[in-house]
Amino acid sequence: MAISAEKAMDVANLEQLSQCLIQPPTEHPYFLQLLGYNEKQEFVIHVMTRRRHIFGRPERCPAPDQSNYVDTFLSAPDILPRHCCVVSSVPPADPSQPRGSAMVRPFRGALITHNGAPLHRQVELAPGDLLGMGQHFLFMYKDPRAAAAPPAWLPKAWVSPGLVGALACQACGRSLQERQEAFRAYLKSREPQLRYRPQEQEALLAEIVRLQEAPNCRLGPAFLFGLCLEHAARELEPGHLPRLIARIAQLVKEAVWEKIKEIGDRQPENQQDKGELGNLSIEEVAADLRPLMLWMANAMELLSLVQKRVLDIEKDLDLEGASHNALLSSDLETCDEAMAVLDEVIMSTFQQSVYYLTKTLYSALPALLDSNPFTATADLSHVPELSSMPEGIQGTLAIYQATLELTRDCDLHPDLVSQTFGYLFFFSNASLFNTLMERGSSHQSLFQWAKAVQIRTNLDLVLDWLQGVGLGDIATEFFRKLSTTANLLCVPKTSLLQTSWSRLRNDYPALTPAQLHHVLTNYQLGPGRVSPECWSPPEKERDEIAHSDIFESFTDHPPLILPCDGFRLRLSEPVSDDTLHRQLIRLRRFLWELERESLPANQRAVYGLDPSQ
Template sequence: MVKSLPGKMTMGQTLTHHTSLLFPSPSLTGINSQTRRQQSRRSRAASGGHVAPKERADNLSLRRSISEMNLSTKRRKDRKGVLSMAAGEPAEGSPSEESRLKAAEDAEGRSAPPASEEEAVDVTSLEQLTQCLIQPPSEHPYFLQLLGYNEKQEFVIHVMTRRRHIFGRPERRQASDQSSYVDTFLSAPDILPRHCCVVSSVPPADPSQPRGSAMVRPFRGASITHNGAPLHRQVELAPGDLLGMGQHFLFMYKDPRATAAPPAWLPKAWVSPGLVGALACQACGRSLQERQEAFRAYLKSREPQLRYRPQEQEALLAEIVRLQEAPGCKLGPAFLFGLCLEHAARELEPGHLPRLIARIAQLVKEAVWEKIKEIGDRQSENQQDKGESRNLSVEEVAADLRPLMLWMANSMELLNLVQKRVLDIEKDLDLEGVSHNALLSSDLETCDEAMAVLDEVIMSTFQQSVYYLTKTLYSALPALLDSNPFTATADLFHVPEISSMPEGIRGTLAIYQATLELTRDCDLHPDLVSQTFGYLFFFSNASLFNTLMERGSSQSLFLWAKAVQIRTNLDLVLDWLQGVGLGDIAAEFFRKLSTTANLLCVPKTSLLQASWSRLRNDYPALTPAQLQHVLSNYQLGPGRVPPDSWQPPEKERDEIAHSDIFESFTDHPPLILPCDGFRLRLSEPVSDDTLHRQLVRLRRFLWELERESLPANQRAAYGLDPSQ
């Protein structure tokens, strides 16, 4: 007969006590040991236990549901450190679990006489039982483990002791490597070193206000499910939600501080990225009429949304590229490409977005290269047909350049949309750490390469545009130096139409006007418009100035009367540019030519009285070599030579003799891409009717592709006709 120690209960007595609390039974007084042992076995079986030691160990998970209130007060106090172990960090200064268990075993060994094999097994089972019966915290969020990889050796409750809680696989790391910190270790083959991050909300200052939920985000490459649906990006985690990690672990998130809410652990319906899953699925419970109405509403909606499946992506991107040639579309390709990026970032797996960005950039580059080749071939053919002596009209050049200007505008807007997505990836990389996620680093490299392609497209379209425009300007500019604006047909007192301007400047102004209309018609970014005209004005100034310096002495251009005509023509051009909003840019780039004209317009008597030092101070835009060339070739009259006061000092003459008097065309301003002022807003409804029609057409196009991929016997089952 087994004797029990005073104040202690054996395993059988403890479980009998549990059963008596749940199912009251007659007193056991007077029952002999044999009967009491048999009744204890039956009670253990009713509570989930069994007589056999092996089965008791196997059914350990069932005993985890027994309430801790049935343990003796002394036993609970002996195990008060278990809760801190469940949190992953033992309390400071407290003995380890191993030392506590050893002390408990030594105490029992000293106070109890030798027991039977059955009682020894019961004591061991009780030790295991007390480790599993842990009361959840009341002031911290925690995760209740429902499934695990090796459940006999894993904790059931994982407490969030920090605001940010990281799950990961144990690995060897340096103690100083804070980026590798993991709060809860999960030992399974498919768990990453840093698998998942949960950030709890900060409790509001006012206790009466509702508490926010936590946010959960997987690290790149981690297999995560949220309420049964695959999780690819950060989402809200509410109390009661189910969080699966890998193929083995399943947790329920709990927050005892939060207000009780209806259960949220039921898996929600997963929506396919295509139209069938989103609108036409018969399993959603909607009737045929409701599904048809939802489909028609989506087709006509002005919301910036474009749903598609990955298998239709290539056909969709090719269709968007072709839209660039549609009249009135303007920024349509960039907008629709942006909707594709939004859909991929929201619905598809994270690794799909960088590949999509790279593919879009490549398609844009191929389209632009084809247009550049077409323009080059066509201009060569036109010049051969019309003869080399005749240049193409500005209208013909503008028509050829329109596709390039459109792609420049679209590429600039698209680059801005891509940069926003890349910033999101960089934020993820900063959080996860470069050393822990090679996938994110690879994604950033892919995006950087794609952005470099878009940069190249913008640069190439800009260079080709200004090349053909300056080529047209080259033949029109000399008339500004040679023509006389003081004619009877010219209106010099107002800023008139180009047709009433002096004939010598009509060609130049016509090119400026055609360029301005082209940039506005293509919705080119204002900064790119300014830089386009900045380059044209730079070329115009350098070309006119070099012509003036080259022909000044031989064609009597360094003469007061001729200088007045040049000054007047230049003033008419600058006044017209001021009227269209380009006056400041023009004044900056025409400074060299304007300064030279001002010098030549000084009356001869006043100019003869000026000294070299005074002229250098009054006309600083001219280099010493350029000033000396103008003065030495100034036409004072027959037999008159320049005065000695115009001669530069002896120390400057050697430098002047070896200096170039012409302006270099290679010193043009660099192209600087804008950082703000973009037109596209993907968060606002589509207000442009032309763009909305293109969006509806693409939605119908995708629906037809999706329907064609279905078996013939299923196409009619959806009952949706996109033509209705």
């Protein structure tokens, strides 16, 4: 009896031992449970049988569809119905290449740690990484298909951390000298990184706005704002990012509105002393517009960076579904409002810029119609320097040249540069054409061959110069109406007198019937001569011509279309621009001083680093 009882006990122990010796899978990733909520009833190994693995709490009334499907149920009360999602890597096309990393992301509101650090957004998950879920569960991720590597949480050789990691941790065993070296390495680093604490955010943003006044800063504000967004997205809780986007947009708007008011106050008509009213020179106008153009360039780049972040939030909304719809929808609404503010900034800076430029053009353009280019000593067979161009077109070209230099100096997006000149050429064409039509019916008529040749030559010189600076195609498109009219008036009188109305309509389609009729009716044929019968429009068109406007409308300008690509800023690359790098270093010093001042007085000496070293 004793022997049989002993054998029975050995069999039971063997069965229990065999259960403890179960081998983990060799073809699938899995999670090894290290800590649990009710470990006597929980499995130790959780295998990933699908590429997308969801951890969550079992619900009493599960959804009938698969949208809330959960692979591994965790029964602790602080686990959400959908708590965490892990997506395994896709096998490489070349088997000899290493596998990519898996990805882990928490659902909104879920308490997750990754290798001991709080996890707020999606990160890479490597074999050996530790995942904590809620207050009770701890798992180690394993992937037998991946190459063996030391876990990320094991102690590593010292590397230069960021600002907080370098100086705030006294428990890491580093000496003061080591922490000072870490600070200096971070301070001078060209990595696109700007670490700050939430309580320093407002002072940091205000300092970035002030940087716009710095020489050669150009896209500095957008770049530095972008680094703030990167830091918030990477280090701060998810709801912080939309609020930051909204605050940045509001600060940019306030800065732009202040500049618009300053420019308006400097206009001659708004000065208290109006004894000597005069137009501002193009140099003065360009200097006034430079801050607006800089903000237009920065707002456009910033809008692109914000749109990328909004796409990430939209992906989160698609993934998390209705369970967190209210929170994410609120985030998206905040971001949409902020993007609308940036849209408004871009539109306003564009409108103000072209308004003051066209205001300057208005007084310079008439000389193009009145001046004789053939009295100039310049060689008109090629495009000369601006200073040797005929005097009648120098003023107009000087405005175009100053505008081009301004857009380049401000690093304005190429699409916005094109549209700025599109508007200026639209205005120039409409203004010159309307003046030509208005004076065509007066005693100063320009509708004669000799005058038309001068106008055509001046216009050709302008178009050739614009072609030489890369604006030829845009100019040709918008000057079509004026160019067509000049071509018509340059036709020799004998040939023009023999051309029928239908032929003229076919040869000069850019002119409306009313405009063509106005030119022909007021064409200077000479004393006592009347228009030939062949110029008369058909009877059915005459009533429409009589009631049609001959002038071009200034309200039909092309709409501003914001670009979708071609942006300049790259937040994932080291900072190669020396000026931008100096500004980044200055901001890092600024933040360190703020952080140091917040320490108790008896601790400041410990962290009393000299940033100039």
